Amino acid sequence: MQLKYKIVTLSVLPLIVSVLFICVLVFAQSQKLEEEQAKLIESSILAAKQAELKNYIELASSLIAPLYDSGKNDEATKNQALDILARANFGVDGYFFVYTREGKNLMHPRQSSLVGKDLLGMTDKNGFPVIRALLESAQHGDGFQRYAWEKPSTGQVTEKLSYVVMLDQWGWMLGTGIYIDDVEVATKKSREEVASGVLTTVLAISSFALIAVLVVFAGGLMLNFTEHRLADRKLCALNQRIVNLQEEERSRVSRELHDGISQQLVSIKFQFELACLELQNGQGNGLENLRSGTARLGDAIGEIRRISHDLRPSLLDTLGLSPAIDQLVAEFEQRTGILTHYERSIGEPLGDKNISVTLFRVIQEALANIERHSRASIVIISLLDAKGAIALRIEDNGVGFDPGLMDKSQGIGLRNIRERVDHHLGSFTVSSSPGSTEIIVEIPIQRA
Template sequence: MQLKYKIAALSLLPMLLAVAVVCALVLVQNQRLGEQQARLIESSILTSKQAELKHYVEMALSLVSPLYDNEQDEAASKQQVLAVLARMSFGSDGYFFVYDRQGRNLMHPRQGELVGQDLWNLTDPKGLPVIQALLNSATSGNGFQRYAWQKPSTGQVTDKLAYVVMLDRWGWMLGTGLYLDDVDQAMRQVRKEAAAGIRATMLAIAAVALVAVLLVFTGGLALNVREQRLADRKLQLLTQRIVSLQDEERSRVSRELHDGISQLLVSIKFQFELAGHQLAAGGDQGLQTLHQGTERLAAAIGEVRRISHDLHPSLLDTLGLPSAIGQLVAEFEPRSGLQVHYRNGLGDTVLDDGVAVALFRVLQEALTNVERHARAQGVEIDLDGQGHWVRLQVRDDGCGFNPRHLDNVKSGIGLRNIRERVEHFGGRFALTSTPDGTLLEVTLPCQGLGPPAPAGA
C-alpha cells in the first residue's frame, strides 16, 4: 500500500471508529430511554386503571351494603346481591364476579358456564393459579391482581387487572377487572415511536459521517494533488539544477583543460620541437630549450593533479578528512588572501568515505561563499567529533546576510546544496548570520570514530 493511501486510511479509520462508538452509545441510550418512557406510561395507565377499579368496587359495595347488613334472611339477601351484581356492568367488557373461599364460582354474567364450577386449580397461559392468586390478594394483599383471561368481546385471552375484596361474613370474594390490551397497544406504539426515533438518529449520524468522510476524502484528494504538483515542481527544479551543475562543472573542467593543460601541452610540444631543431643544427641552446620543456611538463603534471584534487582529493582516501581539510586551507589562504584558523579536534581519525566526502564538499562550498560574498578578513574552521557524531563549524567575520535567502530559487544555490547534502545523510544543519559575521554548523552521523590511520598509509 502506498504511503498516501496509508495516511488516508489512518485519517478515516479513527473517525469511522468514533462514529461507530457514538452510534452504539446513542442506540443503547435511546433504547434505555424508550424503555423507561414505556414503563412510565404503563405505570401511569395502570395507576389510573387501579383507581377506576377501586371506584367500581366501592360503588358496588355501596349498592349491596344494605342487603349485606341484613342478617334476618341471609339466603334471600345473598340471592339479591348476586342479582344486583350480575346486572351491573361498564363498557363492553366490564362486569363483576363472585367466588367463595373454596374457589367455586358463584356469579359470572359473561361466562355463565363457569357458575357453580370449582376453579381452584384454574391457571392462565403463564401458569398462574388465577383464583388462588385473587383470593390471596383479597385476604392479605392490596386487592389488585394481574393475570390472563378470556375477553368476552373478542374471545381472545388478554392480560387483565382485577381488584377484589372479601365479604368476610359470607366468605365471598367480590371483584371486577379491566382488560389491558389497550395498555399493550400503547406500549407497542411507544416502543415503535422509540424505534423510529432511533432509526432517524442513526440515519442522521450516518449522513453526518458520510458528509465528513466525503469532506476528508475531498480534502485529502485536493491536498494530495497539490502536494503531488509541488513535489513534481520541486523534482523538476532539482533536475534542472542538477543538469545545470553538471553543465557548469563540465564547462569548468573544459576551461581548465583548454586554458591550462592544453596550452601547456602545446607550449611543451613547441619547446621539444625547437630543442630538436637546435640539437640537429648542432646549436648550444638545444639542451637549455629541452630543460625548459621538461619544466613546463612538470607544471602540466601539477595542473593535472590540481584538477584531479578538485574533483576528488586523494588525501581523503589516504590520510583522511583532517589532512584533506588542511591541504584545502593551505591552498585557499594564499588564493583568497584571508587569514584562516583551522582547529582539528579529530586528530588523524579516519571517517566513513561518504561522511568524509560530504564534509569536505560542505567546507568547499562554505569557503567559496565566504570568498565571493562575505567580504571577510578571517575564517575559523573547527572539526571535532564525539561518539557517533562529527561536527564541522565554519565562522567568518564578514558582513552577514539574510538566512531567508536560503529558500530563494534564484540565489543561495551553494547553501541549498549544503543543506540537501546534510539532509541526505540524516544530519543537522544550522546557519546563523548577523552583520558581524556568519556561523555555519553541520553535524553528521557516522558509524563511530575509527582509529587513526597508520603511518605511511
C-alpha cells in the same frame, strides 16, 4: 501502503470508530430508555385501571347496599342482590362476579356454566390458581389480582386485572375485572416509537458521519494532490539544479582545460618542434629550448594534478580526511595569499566514509566562497570532536554578507553545503557581519 492512503486511513479510521462507539452507546441507552418508558406506561395505565375498578366495585356495592344493610341473610334477599349484580354490566366485556369463601361461584353473567361449581382449584393457562389467589387478595391483600381469563367479546384468553372485596355478612367475595390487553398494545407501541426514534438518530449520525468521511477523504485526496504537485515541482527544480551544477562543473573543467592546459600543451609542442629544428640545424640554443619546454611540461602536469585534486582528492581516499584538508589548505594559501590556520582534534578513521567526503566538500566550498567574495586576509578552520558529533567551524575576517538573503541568492555554494549536511541529519548555521563571517557545521557520527 502509499502515503496518501496512510493519511486518509489515519483520518477516517478514528472517525469511523467514534461513530460506531456512539451508535453502540445510543443503542444501549435506547434499550434502557425503552424498558423504563414501557414500565412507566404500564404502571400509569394499571394505576388508572385500578382506580376505575374501585369505582365499579363501589358502584356495585351501592346498588346492593339497601339489601346488604337491611341485616337480612335469607336466600331471597341474597338472590335479589345477585340478580341486581348480574344486570349491572359495563362496556362490552365488563361484568361483576360473586364467589363464596369456599370458592363456589354464585353468579357469573357471561359464563353461566360456572355458576354453582366449586372453582377453588381452578387454574388459568399458565397454571395460576385464579380463585384461590382472588380470595387471598380479598381477605389479606389489596384486592387486585392479575391472571389469564377468556374475553367474552373475542373468546380468546387474555390478561385480566380484577379487584375483589369481601362481603363478610353474607360470606361473599364480590369482584369485577378489566382486560388489559390494551396495556400490551400501548407498551408495544411505545417500544416501537422508541426503536423508530433510535433508528432515525442512528441514520442521522451515520449520514453525518458518511458526509464527514467523504469530506475527509476528499480533503485528503486534494491535500495529497496538492502535495504531490508541490513535490513534483520541487523535484523538477532539484533536477534542474543538478543539471545546472553538472553543466557548470563541465564548463569549469572545460574552461580550465582549454584556457590553461590546452594552451600550455600547444605552446610546449611548438617549443619542442622549434628545439628539434634547431638541433637538426646544429644551432646552440636548441638544447635550452628543450629544457624550457620540459620545465613547462612539468607545470602542465601540475595543473592537471590540481584539476584532478579538485574533482576528487587522492589523499582523501588513501591517507584520510586530515591530510586531504592539509593539502587543500596549503594549496588555497599558496594560490590566494590568504593566511589560513587549520586546527583539528579528531581521530581517524571516521565511522562513515561519506562524512569525510562531506566535510572535505564543505571546507572546499567555503574556501571557494572566501576566495571569490570575502576579500579576507585570515581564515581559521577548526575540526573538533564534540560528544558524538564532529563540529566544523570556518571563520574569516572578510566584508561579510546578509545571511537572510542566502535562500534568495542565485549562488549555490551555501545551499550545497546545507544539503550535504542535511543528508547526514546534521546542523548548519551561518552568522556574518562586516569583518567576520562564521560557518558552523555539526554532523552526528558513530565510530566503528
